[in-house]
Amino acid sequence: MNTELFNRNLIRFLQHSPTPFHCVENMVNQLEENDFELLSEENPWHLHIGGRYMVTRNDSAIIAFVMGADDPDRAELRLVGAHTDSPCLKVKPEPDITNAGYRQIGVEIYGGALLAPWFDRDLSIAGRISYRDKRGGVSSVLINLVRPVASIPSLAIHLDREVNKNRSINPQTQVVPILGLSESNDDSFRDIIMDQLAEEYGQLDIDLLLDYDLCLYDTQAPAFIGFKNELLASARLDNLLSCYTGLRAIENAEQGEHTSILACYDHEEVGSVSTSGAQSPFLSDVIDRIYPARETRSRAFNRSLMISADNAHAVHPNFIDKHDANHLPVINGGPVIKFNANQRYATSSETAALFRNLCIETGVPIQTIAMRNDMACGSTIGPISAAELGIPVVDVGIPQWAMHSIREMCGDKDAFYLYKVLQTFFKT
Numbered sequence: 001m002n003t004e005l006f007n008r009n010l011i012r013f014l015q016h017s018p019t020p021f022h023c024v025e026n027m028v029n030q031l032e033e034n035d036f037e038l039l040s041e042e043n044p045w046h047l048h049i050g051g052r053y054m055v056t057r058n059d060s061a062i063i064a065f066v067m068g069a070d071d072p073d074r075a076e077l078r079l080v081g082a083h084t085d086s087p088c089l090k091v092k093p094e095p096d097i098t099n100a101g102y103r104q105i106g107v108e109i110y111g112g113a114l115l116a117p118w119f120d121r122d123l124s125i126a127g128r129i130s131y132r133d134k135r136g137g138v139s140s141v142l143i144n145l146v147r148p149v150a151s152i153p154s155l156a157i158h159l160d161r162e163v164n165k166n167r168s169i170n171p172q173t174q175v176v177p178i179l180g181l182s183e184s185n186d187d188s189f190r191d192i193i194m195d196q197l198a199e200e201y202g203q204l205d206i207d208l209l210l211d212y213d214l215c216l217y218d219t220q221a222p223a224f225i226g227f228k229n230e231l232l233a234s235a236r237l238d239n240l241l242s243c244y245t246g247l248r249a250i251e252n253a254e255q256g257e258h259t260s261i262l263a264c265y266d267h268e269e270v271g272s273v274s275t276s277g278a279q280s281p282f283l284s285d286v287i288d289r290i291y292p293a294r295e296t297r298s299r300a301f302n303r304s305l306m307i308s309a310d311n312a313h314a315v316h317p318n319f320i321d322k323h324d325a326n327h328l329p330v331i332n333g334g335p336v337i338k339f340n341a342n343q344r345y346a347t348s349s350e351t352a353a354l355f356r357n358l359c360i361e362t363g364v365p366i367q368t369i370a371m372r373n374d375m376a377c378g379s380t381i382g383p384i385s386a387a388e389l390g391i392p393v394v395d396v397g398i399p400q401w402a403m404h405s406i407r408e409m410c411g412d413k414d415a416f417y418l419y420k421v422l423q424t425f426f427k428t
């Protein structure tokens with residue numbers, strides 16, 4: 001695979017994964033094409049060496065693995081971790097709002113979103129719907145309206161002359177998307193969703209729409225920009241890009257002494273505390289089934305390494321002073337190793353050395369980042385995974401701009417760089 005083909009498929013994945021549910025569905029479909037067997041947590045597992053498996057939880061988290069040796073003297077884990085969620089606007093349970101003759105929709109802010117870029121965008125709605133069928137059973141399906149149905153118009157500068165000097169955004173009163181003009185015979189939001197279900201799935205046996213997990217997203221397609229097309233702009237680069245690079249790497253993992261695992265969690269952007277987040281027992285439950293013998297599992301952990309892949313902050317040419325002068329990751333300069341003395345990242349000198357060596361073996365450039373002492377540091381699933389499992393972790397990510405914006409930006413080479421390193425990690 002070359003960079004061009006990789007990026008073409010990455011763009012397709014980004015565009016067709018507007019929610020964690022769609023991300024996982026697309027990953028399942030891709031893995032099935034590469035002979036991975038979908039397991040259920042409810043059923044017994046019959047695993048064999050060299051087997052290729054996957055399991056999902058809450059439809060929004062997925063673990064894929066290729067079985068290695070189960071001999072206590074050889075058992076080892078090679079893990080890659082990422083997350084499927086991104087900051088967004090989630091539809092409230094009772095979202096119907098009418099104001100000044102306009103129809104609006106109530107939303108909650110999910111995660112640490114940059115709010116200003118959500119204004120003046122063509123927004124659609126996607127997610128998971130749960131319904132009662134006519135036999136009294138409960139089922140769920142995914143929906144995607146695809147077309148733009150909402151927008152949050154900016155206030156004209158004539159009505160706020162100070163907007164470019166000191167703007168603050170009230171998330172309750174000002175981040176309320178408009179669906180159009182209000183009329184007396186308007187369907188409710190739930191009626192609209194029922195119509196969409198009929199359009200996508202034909203004659204589903206629906207008696208009642210019970211609940212939903214829906215969010216708004218930008219309909220603008222991912223695109224390469226720059227005079228040489230060296231920049232990629234898209235929604236949800238943080239962290240679908242890492243999910244995709246891990247997906248392509250695990251597809252190429254081969255049977256070996258070690259077991260290769262890709263774990264993509266939900267809810268990282270809000271703390272990872274959920275049944276499908278990194279702080280859940282999801283991964284440990286899967287590893288317990290891979291290595292049922294406690295001694296084998298314990299010995300394997302001490303031979304193992306996890307690469308926590310979550311994008312890093314590239315130095316912004318307009319805000320260079322926001323970075324430590326000796327740590328200035330540049331776009332298309334290769335993956336970034338993340339360091340933090342207070343364990344907001346789980347990298348140690350030993351795990352960093354292992355990742356550096358992988359990059360040397362793969363012929364990929366490598367960068368580092370550490371925050372300024374007068375600025376707070378973000379975090380990842382890395383420290384959570386290290387604490388929950390006791391497995392050494394290195395935190396890495398490709399450099400990007402506009403993290404947590406509705407439209408983020410990275411380079412055209414870095415995702416492929418990371419893929420090559422993860423592929424080497426799973427194979428060697």
